[in-house]
Amino acid sequence: MRLTRYFLPVLKENPSEAQIVSHRLMLRAGMIKQAAAGIYSWLPLGFKVLRRIEDIVHEEQARAGHLAMQMPTIQSADLWRESGRYDAYGEEMLRIKDRGGRDMLFTPTAEELVTDIFRAHVGSYRDLPLTMYQIQWKFRDEIRPRFGVMRGREFLMKDGYNFDLTKEDALHAYNRHLVSYLRTYERMGLQAIPMRADSGPIGGDDTHEFLVLAETGESEVFYDSAVTDLTFGDRDIDYDDKAQCAAIMEEFTRLYARTDETHDAALFDQIPQERRRTARGIEVGQIFYFGTKYSDAMGATVQGPDGKSVPVHMGSHGIGVSRLLGAIIEASHDDKGIIWPEGVTPFHAGIVNLKQGDAEADAACEALYADLVAAGLEPLYDDRDERAGGKFATMDLIGLPWRLTVGPRGLKNGVVELTSRRTGESEELPPAAAVARLSDIYKGIV
Ligand code: ATP
Ligand code: MG
Numbered sequence: 001m002r003l004t005r006y007f008l009p010v011l012k013e014n015p016s017e018a019q020i021v022s023h024r025l026m027l028r029a030g031m032i033k034q035a036a037a038g039i040y041s042w043l044p045l046g047f048k049v050l051r052r053i054e055d056i057v058h059e060e061q062a063r064a065g066h067l068a069m070q071m072p073t074i075q076s077a078d079l080w081r082e083s084g085r086y087d088a089y090g091e092e093m094l095r096i097k098d099r100g101g102r103d104m105l106f107t108p109t110a111e112e113l114v115t116d117i118f119r120a121h122v123g124s125y126r127d128l129p130l131t132m133y134q135i136q137w138k139f140r141d142e143i144r145p146r147f148g149v150m151r152g153r154e155f156l157m158k159d160g161y162n163f164d165l166t167k168e169d170a171l172h173a174y175n176r177h178l179v180s181y182l183r184t185y186e187r188m189g190l191q192a193i194p195m196r197a198d199s200g201p202i203g204g205d206d207t208h209e210f211l212v213l214a215e216t217g218e219s220e221v222f223y224d225s226a227v228t229d230l231t232f233g234d235r236d237i238d239y240d241d242k243a244q245c246a247a248i249m250e251e252f253t254r255l256y257a258r259t260d261e262t263h264d265a266a267l268f269d270q271i272p273q274e275r276r277r278t279a280r281g282i283e284v285g286q287i288f289y290f291g292t293k294y295s296d297a298m299g300a301t302v303q304g305p306d307g308k309s310v311p312v313h314m315g316s317h318g319i320g321v322s323r324l325l326g327a328i329i330e331a332s333h334d335d336k337g338i339i340w341p342e343g344v345t346p347f348h349a350g351i352v353n354l355k356q357g358d359a360e361a362d363a364a365c366e367a368l369y370a371d372l373v374a375a376g377l378e379p380l381y382d383d384r385d386e387r388a389g390g391k392f393a394t395m396d397l398i399g400l401p402w403r404l405t406v407g408p409r410g411l412k413n414g415v416v417e418l419t420s421r422r423t424g425e426s427e428e429l430p431p432a433a434a435v436a437r438l439s440d441i442y443k444g445i446v
Pocket of ligand 2 (some may be wrong): 209283285286
């Protein structure tokens with residue numbers, strides 16, 4: 001992409017409505033524009049990152065054997081009356097009437113609808129296990145939408161639902177989700193710690209939230225500092241292997257890590273003092289096992305191996321896809337702007353032409369651009385007729401992890417400059433070597 005053909009409405013001033021750094025930077029970098037309280041338009045740069053995050057979620061869900069599907073945003077109230085949640089959900093649910101006077105709603109989550117699909121089509125234990133998920137816009141009429149995409153009213157969520165014959169199978173689905181979520185967040189350059197949590201209106205006993213530690217987080221959390229040493233890394237996972245998933249679950253949930261809702265001061269005090277931490281966190285996901293709550297209420301049963309009809313065991317699992325942009329920026333920025341992890345960056349590298357209009361510099365930039373594209377990378381070429389300082393400031397603000405700087409002086413010596421956004425360190429190398437270096441950095445990511 002060439003910047004002169006892009007739509008990147010960066011702001012020079014700090015927008016006064018933004019209280020936290022991620023909101024400020026998303027507005028300044030021209031990623032989002034508020035349409036109404038807690039409702040945003042996603043401008044090209046923000047939308048690109050949103051898509052990258054969605055892609056990672058889809059890939060990891062597929063790896064775990066979960067099936068992508070799509071349910072509507074507008075649902076009939078009838079199903080929600082069946083489960084008893086139409087009245088229970090309260091003011092967060094946006095209720096709508098259609099022209100026939102029928103009660104409709106904008107989906108805040110989709111347990112009812114997916115259970116209705118299940119009961120219509122699945123009748124035998126032989127069709128289990130089954131996990132379906134979607135990435136779909138949700139609406140919750142939050143009392144206090146704030147912090148940009150962190151607490152929106154309309155937000156993008158991955159929501160998945162498992163159907164299993166037995167509690168044991170459903171607990172495997174729970175563990176499998178925990179494992180796949182650990183991988184998912186790590187690919188986004190995030191450490192998200194599973195913490196024992198409270199189940200809220202979804203219901204059920206078993207639930208973990210995934211929290212990214214950040215001062216601006218809305219949740220108060222308590223943990224053993226040793227949990228932050230755990231990394232998922234590049235493990236070979238067989239998602240059908242119950243023992244392997246259970247072992248990873250145990251490894252990542254053994255140490256004390258809880259949100260304030262489930263905090264137990266007496267247990268916490270048993271952690272050696274120097275490892276006790278109280279901090280704040282951003283909830284980027286949650287997994288639930290709720291047994292037969294919805295299948296009982298809605299008659300979702302299957303015939304078991306013995307011919308008897310039994311309600312299916314279910315769980316649901318969510319990732320805050322749009323909130324993740326805010327969480328990643330909270331975790332990765334400096335005073336100049338965003339620092340995207342390679343896994344989610346909107347463009348893989350920026351090209352800054354120090355002397356736009358200079359025949360040699362222009363030609364070198366064009367060649368570099370073509371070579372990066374040929375290597376499967378997506379560069380953003382700042383081809384504006386602007387002074388270098390302005391170009392650097394824009395690149396730093398939008399946070400591309402790598403910048404290639406091209407100017408007549410370097411070209412005389414046959415080199416361009418490759419700069420890491422994270423460390424600020426630069427290295428001069430021939431254009432071909434720079435392309436090879438970037439290909440190497442993005443190997444396994446792109
Ligand atoms: P919260 O406690 O933050 O209100 P929740 O527990 O009600 O969230 P879930 O039902 O668990 O939310 O939804 C799954 C994920 O969707 C959450 O982990 C969170 O990352 C994201 N999410 C929930 N509410 C919002 C919101 N208002 N804006 C953006 N993302 C949200
Ligand atoms: Mg939650």
